[in-house]
Amino acid sequence: MATRRSITFILLMVVVGLNLRPAMSSVAPLLTRLQESAGLSATAAGLLTTLPVLFLGLSAPLAPALARRIGSERALSSALTLLAAGLILRGLPFPGGLFIGSAMAGCAIGIGGTLLPALVKRELPDSADLLTGLYTMALCLGGALGAGFSVPLTQLLGSWQASLMSWSLLALFALVLWHFQMPRTTMANTPTAPKSGILRLLKQPLTWHVMLFMGIQSSMAYIVFGWLPTLLVDRGYNEADAGWTMAVSIMCQLASALGAPWLARMGRDQRPALLAVLLSTAIGLWMLLIAPLVWQWPGAALLGIGQGGSFSLALSLLVLRTANSRLAGQLSGLVQGGGYTLAALGPFGVGVMLQTGANTSQIAWLLIILITVCCGFALLAGRNQRLDDQSGELSIQRVRPT
Numbered sequence: 001m002a003t004r005r006s007i008t009f010i011l012l013m014v015v016v017g018l019n020l021r022p023a024m025s026s027v028a029p030l031l032t033r034l035q036e037s038a039g040l041s042a043t044a045a046g047l048l049t050t051l052p053v054l055f056l057g058l059s060a061p062l063a064p065a066l067a068r069r070i071g072s073e074r075a076l077s078s079a080l081t082l083l084a085a086g087l088i089l090r091g092l093p094f095p096g097g098l099f100i101g102s103a104m105a106g107c108a109i110g111i112g113g114t115l116l117p118a119l120v121k122r123e124l125p126d127s128a129d130l131l132t133g134l135y136t137m138a139l140c141l142g143g144a145l146g147a148g149f150s151v152p153l154t155q156l157l158g159s160w161q162a163s164l165m166s167w168s169l170l171a172l173f174a175l176v177l178w179h180f181q182m183p184r185t186t187m188a189n190t191p192t193a194p195k196s197g198i199l200r201l202l203k204q205p206l207t208w209h210v211m212l213f214m215g216i217q218s219s220m221a222y223i224v225f226g227w228l229p230t231l232l233v234d235r236g237y238n239e240a241d242a243g244w245t246m247a248v249s250i251m252c253q254l255a256s257a258l259g260a261p262w263l264a265r266m267g268r269d270q271r272p273a274l275l276a277v278l279l280s281t282a283i284g285l286w287m288l289l290i291a292p293l294v295w296q297w298p299g300a301a302l303l304g305i306g307q308g309g310s311f312s313l314a315l316s317l318l319v320l321r322t323a324n325s326r327l328a329g330q331l332s333g334l335v336q337g338g339g340y341t342l343a344a345l346g347p348f349g350v351g352v353m354l355q356t357g358a359n360t361s362q363i364a365w366l367l368i369i370l371i372t373v374c375c376g377f378a379l380l381a382g383r384n385q386r387l388d389d390q391s392g393e394l395s396i397q398r399v400r401p402t
Contacts, residue, residue: 012182022142048102052103053340053343055102062110063329110337209381214336221343270313274381282368283302284305285368
């Protein structure tokens with residue numbers, strides 16, 4: 001039976017999760033306006049969209065060390081404080097404030113996003129994969145809110161600066177709730193375990209399998225988020241249709257983010273579910289970027305289902321592939337750090353391809369090839385095994401299906 005502590009934690013997890021995507025998704029709809037009013041070049045605009053993802057990846061490995069020093073709960077409070085400060089700085093008339101604030105927000109998201117899977121593993125270990133799906137749904141919803149409300153907020157508040165700064169209110173709300181309601185665990189109640197060390201994690205092939213799966217599927221997500229409307233317009237869609245196609249795809253992510261972990265529990269391991277969501281992503285891209293335009297809406301739906309499920313399962317692997325919350329935190333830092341740093345190269349690479357004259361079809365086939373490579377890592381990462389260090393040595397243990 002659910003306890004008051006577990007229900008409170010789930011609600012807090014959702015509120016915090018809502019804050020970990022608007023910082024990135026709220027900028028893209030305003031890029032044209034930013035280029036006109038702030039004098040940003042195309043290169044500077046591309047850098048602005050890449051900075052949060054890059055700093056997300058660079059800061060994620062720092063989260064476990066911060067958690068050891070001040071505790072996971074206080075570390076997450078610090079991340080929310082940094083996020084609110086970065087969101088405010090983005091709109092201030094300060095030279096470089098837009099870029100510095102975006103980098104600060106990316107750091108905060110990297111730390112917060114790394115800490116939450118470990119907290120889920122600690123608070124509700126038996127349902128960690130299903131709760132990760134709920135957390136992922138909150139991330140997707142936050143991204144949809146950022147993309148959908150940026151322009152209306154600009155019109156309502158009178159400037160893009162105020163629109164970007166307004167997202168700090170949601171971060172401050174989450175910070176207050178987390179500060180007063182966060183689960184409190186004393187050091188006396190925390191079991192001690194041998195330190196695994198990041199280097200020993202890096203020596204395990206399983207770490208690399210999960211990291212490369214996370215990196216490639218995240219790269220697909222940021223490529224689609226940053227470039228899909230542009231690619232659709234190049235295919236012949238008008239701007240309104242391209243925007244609605246993106247919106248439908250994001251909304252479909254909500255259902256698959258929540259449902260994918262349930263699907264994963266139906267098999268002996270996670271490999272069938274991982275392959276299913278990657279196949280959905282590939283078919284969705286083919287329908288939108290290669291097939292006749294009549295496949296617009298089925299393509300948008302399949303793309304959203306695939307990407308929402310892929311991200312949800314990638315985060316689920318962080319808790320399923322570890323035996324305890326401390327290892328989950330370390331693996332989360334490594335996987336998200338390396339994965340998002342790799343993912344930051346994707347949008348930049350597509351921009352270079354467009355600059356050199358590549359057409360939409362060529363880019364689409366390259367993305368499908370990358371998804372095929374990702375399937376290989378899914379087959380390796382999806383096996384029922386986990387990292388364990390209770391014997392004093394870090395090793396991979398096979399897990400019997402229940």
